[in-house]
Amino acid sequence: MDYLEMPKLDLHCHLDGSINLTLAQELLRERGEEVTLPELRERMQVPEHCTSLEEYLKTFALPLALLQTEDSLRRAAFQLAMDCAEERIVYLETRFAPMCCREKRLTAERAIRAVCEGLARAQAKLAAEGRYFRAGVIVCAMRHMTAEENSAAFRAAREQLGCGVVGVDLAGAEAAYPNAMFRDLFAEAVRLGLPITIHSGETGSRDNIREAVAMGARRIGHGTAMRGDHDLEQLLAKQRIGVEQCPTSNLQTRAIPGISACPVREYLRAGVPVTLNTDNRTVSGITLTHEWREVDRAFSLTGEERDALLRNAIETSFADDDVKEELTRICLNGAKWL
Numbered sequence: 309m310d311y312l313e314m315p316k317l318d319l320h321c322h323l324d325g326s327i328n329l330t331l332a333q334e335l336l337r338e339r340g341e342e343v344t345l346p347e348l349r350e351r352m353q354v355p356e357h358c359t360s361l362e363e364y365l366k367t368f369a370l371p372l373a374l375l376q377t378e379d380s381l382r383r384a385a386f387q388l389a390m391d392c393a394e395e396r397i398v399y400l401e402t403r404f405a406p407m408c409c410r411e412k413r414l415t416a417e418r419a420i421r422a423v424c425e426g427l428a429r430a431q432a433k434l435a436a437e438g439r440y441f442r443a444g445v446i447v448c449a450m451r452h453m454t455a456e457e458n459s460a461a462f463r464a465a466r467e468q469l470g471c472g473v474v475g476v477d478l479a480g481a482e483a484a485y486p487n488a489m490f491r492d493l494f495a496e497a498v499r500l501g502l503p504i505t506i507h508s509g510e511t512g513s514r515d516n517i518r519e520a521v522a523m524g525a526r527r528i529g530h531g532t533a534m535r536g537d538h539d540l541e542q543l544l545a546k547q548r549i550g551v552e553q554c555p556t557s558n559l560q561t562r563a564i565p566g567i568s569a570c571p572v573r574e575y576l577r578a579g580v581p582v583t584l585n586t587d588n589r590t591v592s593g594i595t596l597t598h599e600w601r602e603v604d605r606a607f608s609l610t611g612e613e614r615d616a617l618l619r620n621a622i623e624t625s626f627a628d629d630d631v632k633e634e635l636t637r638i639c640l641n642g643a644k645w646l
C-alpha cells in the first residue's frame with residue numbers, strides 16, 4: 309500500500325509539537341538567533357532514551373517560546389497545513405493551548421483567530437491548486453493551569469466555534485492532574501456546546517478514560533491504558549467514542565514497549581472507533597505516513613482494517629456532515645483529487 313499517496317486524516321496533532329523545523333529556524337533568526345537545522349532538531353526532538361511523558365513534554369519549551377505572536381501562530385498553522393497536504397492528509401484537526409501563548413500579552417481570542425487564519429490561508433492556496441484540504445482547531449485547556457484560565461480558553465473557543473474552531477481538549481501531565489479535577493470545566497464545555505476530546509489513558513489510568521466518558525468526551529486522546537479492558541472497550545464501542553491512537557508518541561513516552569504492543573487491532577476487533585494520528589510531528593520526528601507504515605509493518609493491516617481506520621476517523625472527526633460526505637468520497641470511494 310502506498311501510504312504517502314493514500315488520502316488520510318489526522319485528528320490528534322499538536323501545533324507546537326509539529327512546528328516545521330525550517331520555519332522554527334526562520335523565527336529564531338528573526339529574533340537574532342542563528343541555529344542550524346541539525347542543532348534545532350537536537351533541541352526540539354524527543355531524546356532517544358526518553359523515559360516518560362514528563363520528559364517528553366520538556367521538548368515543548370522551545371516551540372512554545374516561538375509561538376507567542378499572532379504572526380508566528382499564523383505562519384506555524386499555515387506551514388503545518390501545507391506539510392500535511394504534502395503527504396495527502398485531506399483533513400486535519402490541530403490543537404494548541406492559547407493560554408500558553410501569553411508571554412507578550414496575546415489574548416486567547418487573538419491567538420485562536422491567528423491559527424484559524426493560517427489554516428484558512430493554506431486551505432485557500434490548496435483549493436486554488438485543485439487540492440482538497442480541510443482543517444479545524446481544537447483549543448486545549450492545560451492541566452497545570454487555573455480553573456479561571458482554562459474557562460477563559462473555552463469561552464474564547466466558543467466564540468469561534470464554526471469559524472475555524474471545532475472542539476476542545478485537556479492536555480498536560482495526566483498523572484499529576486487526573487481528569488476528575490476538571491469536571492466543572494467540562495460541564496461548562498458541554499453547556500457551551502463544544503465538542504470534546506480529552507487526553508486520557510496515555511499514562512496508564514483507565515479511570516481517566518471512564519471519567520472522560522462521564523464528562524462528555526466524544527473522543528479519547530491515546531486511550532492506550534484501555535488495553536485488555538473489554539468492559540471499557542464495549543462502553544466506547546457502544547457509544548461510538550473515538551480513540552485517537554498515536555503509536556510512536558506512545559513508544560517514546562514508554563506507554564507501550566513496541567509498536568506491536570499498540571492496541572490498534574485489539575480496538576478494531578472490539579468495534580471501538582480507533583484512528584491513527586501523529587500527536588507531535590516535529591517532537592517525535594515523524595509524519596502520519598510514517599505512523600501508517602509502522603503500524604502496517606507490525607500488524608500487516610488488511611484492506612478492511614485500513615478502511616475501518618479511515619471510516620472511524622471520518623465518523624469521529626468534528627467536521628460537519630458536508631465535509632464528512634466529501635471525505636468519505638475521497639478516502640473510501642476513491643474519488644480522484646490532485
Ligand SMILES: [Zn+2]
Nearest residue numbers: 322507529587
Ligand atoms: Zn497529544
